[in-house]
């Protein structure tokens with residue numbers, strides 16, 4: 001059974017932190033959204049002097065049976081190949097993590113490869129257009145694998161935690177999950193992923209719609225079904241692991257950062273499993289995948305960055321770490337008007 005003990009953040013700390021922001025030597029509100037980020041970090045850490053040190057990103061990787069339907073611009077083998085690239089330090093996330101003082105952890109929760117991996121729950125999901133992605137027990141296990149990886153990263157010193165994704169076909173699974181959880185049409189949440197052409201895009205929308213019909217026949221009204229049941233039908237082993245990263249991260253009381261479309265599907269699931277997770281979430285960026293904006297609206301999250309990125313791997317999440325660190329430093333290090341002897345109003 002899954003059980004995560006997650007405290008909601010204290011409203012008193014939010015109020016105190018907001019009041020403190022207004023005492024700092026700047027016109028109130030002049031640091032814009034950075035102030036709200038600092039306030040939330042202070043409330044999460046329960047201090048008026050929040051600090052963020054080393055970060056971590058857990059790149060959750062798995063394969064998808066639905067690639068048999070021609071939904072990606074790339075073959076499934078790229079998932080395993082990219083895993084080697086992550087480990088060799090040659091991927092986009094490795095460079096961005098270096099710039100943002102973050103450690104990259106790679107988690108093979110479900111790659112379809114002959115090379116064994118200790119954390120792999122199964123070798124790829126079932127083809128969700130035709131069958132369940134995984135069993136409910138496998139869904140729980142994949143969440144636990146993600147949770148364990150988060151706990152390891154925290155034990156090794158992470159003070160802020162992001163999740164990343166790698167899995168050819170995962171924007172199809174993310175679209176199906178998002179449509180199911182939010183009660184949206186396939187077309188509203190299906191994007192071009194790695195860059196499928198117009199014909200493949202039309203097919204991808206149909207595949208998502210077929211998967212949703214199949215899941216609904218099994219579970220009934222999908223917005224009312226349990227999150228683990230929806231996850232088992234429409235899958236994504238890496239998306240399950242992402243949910244586990246966020247659940248364990250929230251349990252440990254760390255600020256958590258979402259990435260793009262597949263990762264935010266994991267965040268939606270985590271919040272369905274335990275709504276208190278939401279208090280710890282920051283949206284690192286807004287992806288160009290159209291469904292990502294629907295997810296952010298549902299979570300009520302404003303992204304830190306909008307750089308027209310649509311890669312995944314945790315790149316957009318980790319890129320926001322320096323801004324979150326600066327938001328904490330502003331709260332922790334700025335003098336108040338009283339401390340600095342600066343006139344709070346010029347009497348004007």
Ligand SMILES: Cc1cc2ncn([C@H]3O[C@H](COP(=O)(O)O)[C@@H](O)[C@H]3O)c2cc1C
Nearest residue numbers: 072074165166167168169170171193194312
């Ligand atoms: C070389 C390469 C590196 C990637 N890194 C992340 N993704 C991203 O693209 C995939 C999802 O898109 P779709 O659903 O269209 O397959 C995921 O693996 C995701 O992490 C990559 C994709 C490729 C090709």
Ligand SMILES: O=C(O)c1cccnc1
Nearest residue numbers: 193260261287310311312
């Ligand atoms: O939004 C994302 O993170 C994304 C978009 C396309 C492909 N992979 C990931």
